[in-house]
Amino acid sequence: MEEEKEKTTEGTSEEPAKSFDEVEKSEDFSSEEVKFKKLDTTQEREEEKATGKYDASDLQVLKGLDAVRERPGMYIGTTSARGLHHLIREIVDNAVDEALAGYCTKISVTLEKDGSVTVEDNGRGIPVGIVQETGLSGVETVYTILHAGGKFEGSNGYKVSGGLHGVGATVVNALSTHVKILVYRESKIHEIDFENGGHTVAPGLRVIGDCPAERTGTTVNFMPDPTIFKETTVFQLSEVREYIRQTAYLNRGLSLSVNDVRDSEQEVHETYCFQGGIAEYVSFLDAGKAVILQNVIYFDGQTEDGVFVEAAFQPTKSSVFTIKSYCNNIRTAGGGTHEEGFRLAYGREMNKFFKMKEWLKESDDSFSYDDLTEGLTVVISVKHPDPQYEGQVKDKLGNQEVRKDASSVIGDQLAQWLIENPKEGRLLFERALTAYKGRKAAERARNAVIGKGAFGGAIPDKLADCISKNPVERELFIVEGNSAGGSAKNGRDAFTQAILPLRGKILNIEKAAETRIEKNAEIENMIQAIGAGYGEQFDINKIKYHKIIIMTDADVDGSHIRILLLTFFYRYMKPLVEGGYIFIAQPPLYKLTYQSHDYYCFKEEELQPLKDKLPANARFALQRYKGLGEMDASQLAETTMEKDKRKMWKVTVTDAEAADNALTDLMGENVVPRKDFITANAKFVKNLDA
Numbered sequence: 001m002e003e004e005k006e007k008t009t010e011g012t013s014e015e016p017a018k019s020f021d022e023v024e025k026s027e028d029f030s031s032e033e034v035k036f037k038k039l040d041t042t043q044e045r046e047e048e049k050a051t052g053k054y055d056a057s058d059l060q061v062l063k064g065l066d067a068v069r070e071r072p073g074m075y076i077g078t079t080s081a082r083g084l085h086h087l088i089r090e091i092v093d094n095a096v097d098e099a100l101a102g103y104c105t106k107i108s109v110t111l112e113k114d115g116s117v118t119v120e121d122n123g124r125g126i127p128v129g130i131v132q133e134t135g136l137s138g139v140e141t142v143y144t145i146l147h148a149g150g151k152f153e154g155s156n157g158y159k160v161s162g163g164l165h166g167v168g169a170t171v172v173n174a175l176s177t178h179v180k181i182l183v184y185r186e187s188k189i190h191e192i193d194f195e196n197g198g199h200t201v202a203p204g205l206r207v208i209g210d211c212p213a214e215r216t217g218t219t220v221n222f223m224p225d226p227t228i229f230k231e232t233t234v235f236q237l238s239e240v241r242e243y244i245r246q247t248a249y250l251n252r253g254l255s256l257s258v259n260d261v262r263d264s265e266q267e268v269h270e271t272y273c274f275q276g277g278i279a280e281y282v283s284f285l286d287a288g289k290a291v292i293l294q295n296v297i298y299f300d301g302q303t304e305d306g307v308f309v310e311a312a313f314q315p316t317k318s319s320v321f322t323i324k325s326y327c328n329n330i331r332t333a334g335g336g337t338h339e340e341g342f343r344l345a346y347g348r349e350m351n352k353f354f355k356m357k358e359w360l361k362e363s364d365d366s367f368s369y370d371d372l373t374e375g376l377t378v379v380i381s382v383k384h385p386d387p388q389y390e391g392q393v394k395d396k397l398g399n400q401e402v403r404k405d406a407s408s409v410i411g412d413q414l415a416q417w418l419i420e421n422p423k424e425g426r427l428l429f430e431r432a433l434t435a436y437k438g439r440k441a442a443e444r445a446r447n448a449v450i451g452k453g454a455f456g457g458a459i460p461d462k463l464a465d466c467i468s469k470n471p472v473e474r475e476l477f478i479v480e481g482n483s484a485g486g487s488a489k490n491g492r493d494a495f496t497q498a499i500l501p502l503r504g505k506i507l508n509i510e511k512a513a514e515t516r517i518e519k520n521a522e523i524e525n526m527i528q529a530i531g532a533g534y535g536e537q538f539d540i541n542k543i544k545y546h547k548i549i550i551m552t553d554a555d556v557d558g559s560h561i562r563i564l565l566l567t568f569f570y571r572y573m574k575p576l577v578e579g580g581y582i583f584i585a586q587p588p589l590y591k592l593t594y595q596s597h598d599y600y601c602f603k604e605e606e607l608q609p610l611k612d613k614l615p616a617n618a619r620f621a622l623q624r625y626k627g628l629g630e631m632d633a634s635q636l637a638e639t640t641m642e643k644d645k646r647k648m649w650k651v652t653v654t655d656a657e658a659a660d661n662a663l664t665d666l667m668g669e670n671v672v673p674r675k676d677f678i679t680a681n682a683k684f685v686k687n688l689d690a
């Protein structure tokens with residue numbers, strides 16, 4: 001465990017940030033006391049308890065603590081190592097809240113030899129007077145009452161990755177075997193102890209000594225309960241250090257120390273304090289990268305609905321886009337409306353500026369967000385009075401107003417910054433242009449890799465294209481199912497025959513609006529393979545094949561797909577049908593083998609005449625083909641694909657119209673029993689060979 005020297009660095013943000021030391025403790029504390037009854041002392045309360053007279057607040061305390069012990073997962077997510085480390089975060093978060101209120105400048109966390117943890121701050125000290133709402137001292141209120149207002153996100157009330165919204169200290173108390181709290185306040189040192197899951201140890205809160213008036217703050221020592229944290233009660237220094245460091249970046253000027261005194265041979269004492277806040281965090285994240293701008297860009301602002309937005313970012317030459325976002329110092333790994341606000345502002349203002357400078361012409365496309373953010377490192381931090389978290393693990397910020405808040409704070413200041421820093425703006429433009437060019441080159445390379453079509457366009461990777469470049473001799477077989485597709489690929493004449501396997505049912509054309517057609521992968525593959533567009537844009541002069549051959553099984557499904565394909569061609573590539581480019585392959589229905597010679601029947605009515613030709617009592621084998629997949633490559637080739645042997649039907653417009661009508665009847669409103677309807681109409685095309 002290396003000993004790191006004290007870390008304090010100068011801020012890098014524009015204006016020197018006010019450090020917490022400079023904050024004047026100007027408030028008159030007497031005004032703070034107004035909500036706590038001065039009269040009652042804890043002594044009186046203890047006497048009350050001694051008489052066994054439990055009042056409502058005592059019952060409320062017991063109810064709350066037991067609830068937490070019964071279902072700890074409800075409050076800290078899990079009781080694994082992760083949940084154990086949550087205990088530290090809940091206590092530190094309370095100290096950070098005191099810092100956010102402007103009264104605390106130093107927080108320290110110590111991993112003690114006995115396995116307990118001590119957290120201390122130099123804030124005002126938790127109030128010791130009685131809180132009217134609870135009838136308890138401020139300290140006991142914070143450490144034994146589950147605030148009714150404690151917000152649990154989500155319907156199941158599970159703990160969110162965000163803080164416990166002020167009920168964290170009570171949860172820690174309930175899940176600890178002992179807790180000792182020292183409060184330095186009003187020149188007195190007050191102490192209270194809890195044991196076995198939050199039960200107050202007599203005599204409760206009392207004064208144990210004096211301290212200088214300027215010495216104020218809260219110190220909490222707690223020991224996690226091993227009956228709750230069964231997996232482990234051992235804290236990991238690396239986990240604690242990472243959280244402390246992140247908290248220091250997120251709260252600029254706040255000094256946070258982590259001390260590990262468990263091994264007296266190798267104690268660790270580290271202090272983190274960053275005047276530059278999240279701007280310095282971005283520098284830390286970009287350490288070792290080639291940056292485009294020396295200074296990190298930093299904006300912050302408070303919106304009228306009380307949301308504080310901060311954003312820091314720096315462009316680098318790397319190709320990775322890093323964005324880390326936080327709400328109330330809690331990481332929102334799932335992103336959310338604060339990131340969306342950044343995205344809106346960044347995309348809008350950068351492109352607007354580039355067009356205003358005419359680096360981008362009005363007619364040019366705007367840069368995409370990906371172009372603009374390639375190599376960019378961004379940290380966004382928002383402080384929100386009532387955060388709502390979404391997503392599976394509640395790590396996505398859901399407050400809708402934050403999208404606008406972040407977009408306006410960041411957008412306004414980014415627009416201003418670009419005008420004031422045109423040189424840097426130009427560097428950002430060139431970075432985005434590099435990204436744009438890289439993306440286009442990658443697209444071209446990807447298409448080339450997929451196997452450049454004979455004509456250079458992007459072709460679907462499921463297409464086994466043929467080698468010839470002459471569309472007149474090129475044939476495209478659209479084959480139903482991958483197994484038949486495999487046989488067709490093996491049996492084909494690779495110079496002139498291309499194979500496009502079709503997965504199962506393709507889109508039901510009847511019900512699909514034209515836009516959805518494009519989205520259907522099967523249809524899209526077909527459109528790309530044929531290469532002449534579709535619908536209004538169809539251009540017969542661009543077709544890459546002069547024969548498009550539909551090869552589906554002779555069964556009901558095969559007929560169904562055939563009808564769908566014919567309807568598609570008829571509706572979106574009609575010139576193909578009109579020009580006689582569409583064919584239907586005719587695979588055999590039967591194979592009769594007599595004296596090791598194969599005879600094929602392509603229609604039912606051919607079978608009997610074939611049998612009649614055989615000598616009486618001839619012994620022969622008969623195979624009924626149920627699907628293309630039952631034929632091996634050579635059988636499929638010689639019966640259905642070889643130009644001089646195959647039988648194909650050329651589709652005419654009336655055939656396609658029949659398919660279209662069939663489809664409308666079939667898929668339209670008055671749905672009739674599909675199976676017999678398709679079979680009855682499967683023969684609607686005339687038998688015309690090429």
Ligand code: 28F
Nearest residue numbers: 032094095098119120124125126127138141218
């Ligand atoms: C090591 C952990 O928990 N620090 C805290 C304060 C200060 C005040 C406070 C906390 C009383 C009942 C609302 C002081 N003076 N460190 C900490 N420091 N809580 S927790 O008040 C809590 C109120 O509920 C404080 C005036 N106002 C507030």
